[in-house]
Amino acid sequence: MATSVALPSQEAQNPFANVIRFIPGVLLLAAIGFAGKVLEQSINGYAKSHHMVIPNVEYVLWAIALGLLVSNTLTIPKVFLPGIATYEFWLKAGIVLLGARFVLGDVLKLGGISIGLVVLEISGSLILMTLLGRLFNLRPKLSTLLAIGSAVCGVSAIIAAKGAIDADDEDSSFAIAAILALGAIALVTFPLIGHALHLTDNAYGLWAGLAVDNTAEATAAGALFSDAAGKVAVLAKTTRNATIGFVVLGYAIYWASRGQAEKVKNKGAFLWKKFPKFVLGFLAISLLVSVHVFNKEQVGALANLSRWAFLLTFAGVGLRTNFREMSKQGLRPFIVGALGEVLIAVLTLGLVVGANAIWKL
Amino acid sequence: MSDEKLATKATRLGLSLDVWAVLTSFLLALLVRVGVLKHVPW
Numbered sequence: 289m290a291t292s293v294a295l296p297s298q299e300a301q302n303p304f305a306n307v308i309r310f311i312p313g314v315l316l317l318a319a320i321g322f323a324g325k326v327l328e329q330s331i332n333g334y335a336k337s338h339h340m341v342i343p344n345v346e347y348v349l350w351a352i353a354l355g356l357l358v359s360n361t362l363t364i365p366k367v368f369l370p371g372i373a374t375y376e377f378w379l380k381a382g383i384v385l386l387g388a389r390f391v392l393g394d395v396l397k398l399g400g401i402s403i404g405l406v407v408l409e410i411s412g413s414l415i416l417m418t419l420l421g422r423l424f425n426l427r428p429k430l431s432t433l434l435a436i437g438s439a440v441c442g443v444s445a446i447i448a449a450k451g452a453i454d455a456d457d458e459d460s461s462f463a464i465a466a467i468l469a470l471g472a473i474a475l476v477t478f479p480l481i482g483h484a485l486h487l488t489d490n491a492y493g494l495w496a497g498l499a500v501d502n503t504a505e506a507t508a509a510g511a512l513f514s515d516a517a518g519k520v521a522v523l524a525k526t527t528r529n530a531t532i533g534f535v536v537l538g539y540a541i542y543w544a545s546r547g548q549a550e551k552v553k554n555k556g557a558f559l560w561k562k563f564p565k566f567v568l569g570f571l572a573i574s575l576l577v578s579v580h581v582f583n584k585e586q587v588g589a590l591a592n593l594s595r596w597a598f599l600l601t602f603a604g605v606g607l608r609t610n611f612r613e614m615s616k617q618g619l620r621p622f623i624v625g626a627l628g629e630v631l632i633a634v635l636t637l638g639l640v641v642g643a644n645a646i647w648k649l
Numbered sequence: 650m651s652d653e654k655l656a657t658k659a660t661r662l663g664l665s666l667d668v669w670a671v672l673t674s675f676l677l678a679l680l681v682r683v684g685v686l687k688h689v690p691w
Contacts, residue, residue: 380670569671
């Protein structure tokens with residue numbers, strides 16, 4: 289499936305541009321997501337009724353695995369592609385609605401800790417990826433894209449930076465493929481490491497939110513550990529996403545100073561344009577819940593709507609990951625990305641363990 | 650409204666994916682608040 293590495297088209301950015309076109313793909317997302325949920329319940333039910341003890345495989349993993357199976361064994365008809373691309377819309381809607389599960393005090397406490405850790409993580413990631421890019425002789429703009437993708441928010445950050453630094457399509461595709469492949473690996477490794485280290489839900493969620501690049505994968509990696517960890521992972525990742533404008537602006541100014549990108553005329557407008565608006569939506573819903581605009585039952589309904597939106601996202605994560613397409617993108621960006629990600633994972637784990645010792649997360 | 654008209658209107662609105670996601674979420678929250686969506690199972 290070419291969409292695994294292709295930049296989203298303008299139509300994919302706006303899911304309401306042509307509603308009918310999106311229906312087959314959205315139905316496929318829903319079918320795969322729901323099948324994942326049914327599989328989890330059926331297997332658990334079977335094990336319980338037969339007094340068997342088997343490890344619980346969360347619906348998150350089933351939905352991703354089914355999506356991967358479909359996209360890597362079948363040729364997905366084109367009619368499904370626009371709808372599959374809406375997984376990012378469902379992700380953002382899910383995050384906004386997830387605000388219902390946080391009272392503002394929690395957001396401020398965990399968000400405050402996250403901001404401090406995010407600043408350290410971004411600085412470390414940018415330095416690491418830039419050094420590795422030089423070491424492996426990657427093209428400078430490809431190094432910049434990999435650095436931004438791994439420091440801030442994966443594919444969205446790469447797309448945001450591509451225009452700002454006048455990077456070419458090939459570099460963007462390389463960087464996106466590397467980030468997506470590494471995100472897929474993180475889905476498997478992070479929960480295993482988290483359980484092996486006996487991390488708490490909050491500590492693991494913070495770690496996943498800080499270290500996993502793409503928002504969808506960070507959300508899934510958190511949810512694979514536990515529901516509570518998934519919440520915290522989204523909060524930490526959202527904090528990271530909020531910095532996208534500043535990082536991209538910094539690089540845009542740098543490349544413009546070297547005459548290799550257009551100058552940024554209005555920095556305020558640039559920051560606002562790049563700022564992820566769903567962060568504001570998340571805070572607004574959290575604020576409304578904190579001042580009791582919704583009763584307990586309504587908060588539960590909003591939380592469940594968020595879960596359904598994430599279910600479609602997780603199916604999309606599997607469906608848009610095609611290993612054959614990724615392997616065509618070359619090994620060097622992947623090696624640089626992989627080395628960088630391992631170092632970033634270790635760095636952020638150290639940060640989280642340190643924060644846990646101070647604030648008892 | 651035909652799909653073409655709907656598409657034109659959406660394009661003319663020029664809203665980003667983020668904004669659409671926020672607006673849709675707020676609409677859902679409003680529907681929950683006024684009781685149109687009472688019970689959302691999981």
